[in-house]
Amino acid sequence: MEEICVEWQVRGIRGATTASENSVAAIREAVRELLDELEAKNDINPDLIISATFSATRDLDAVFPAAIARERPHWCNVPLLDVQQMHVEGALERCIRFLIHVNWPAHTEIYHPYLRGAQNLRPDRNLAVAVAGEN
Numbered sequence: 001m002e003e004i005c006v007e008w009q010v011r012g013i014r015g016a017t018t019a020s021e022n023s024v025a026a027i028r029e030a031v032r033e034l035l036d037e038l039e040a041k042n043d044i045n046p047d048l049i050i051s052a053t054f055s056a057t058r059d060l061d062a063v064f065p066a067a068i069a070r071e072r073p074h075w076c077n078v079p080l081l082d083v084q085q086m087h088v089e090g091a092l093e094r095c096i097r098f099l100i101h102v103n104w105p106a107h108t109e110i111y112h113p114y115l116r117g118a119q120n121l122r123p124d125r126n127l128a129v130a131v132a133g134e135n
């Protein structure tokens, strides 16, 4: 029988969005939408996620984004962390970012979701799908 060998790599996935206000409902809505997009566009298997770190700007403190992520199917065992995003004067407000490390089939494209007010943070990643090895 022919053996099909898949080569795996550890890859980083970035994403960001904004919440409409500093409330549990608004942050939950924004995080769910962002992770829905991540999973839909990448066909990701949460069991292959190594860890996920969320940052929130200092104007968001109603709820931990990681707690929202953990509500998702198969995310309960993913090591999660929340940090406060460093403040830069004039930077995008009410912004939630993530950096996720994942085991990924080599040479497979990754989509980095940047939604809502975060769409202009990285126009290069918003317009194009990053090609394997370009992270």
Ligand SMILES: C=C(O[C@@H]1C=C(C(=O)O)C=C[C@H]1O)C(=O)O
Residues within 6 Å of the ligand: 014, 016, 097, 121, 122
């Ligand atoms: C541009 C962003 O915002 C900030 C700037 C970053 C950068 O210059 O690479 C990365 C994360 C944030 O600290 C982003 O989230 O992508």
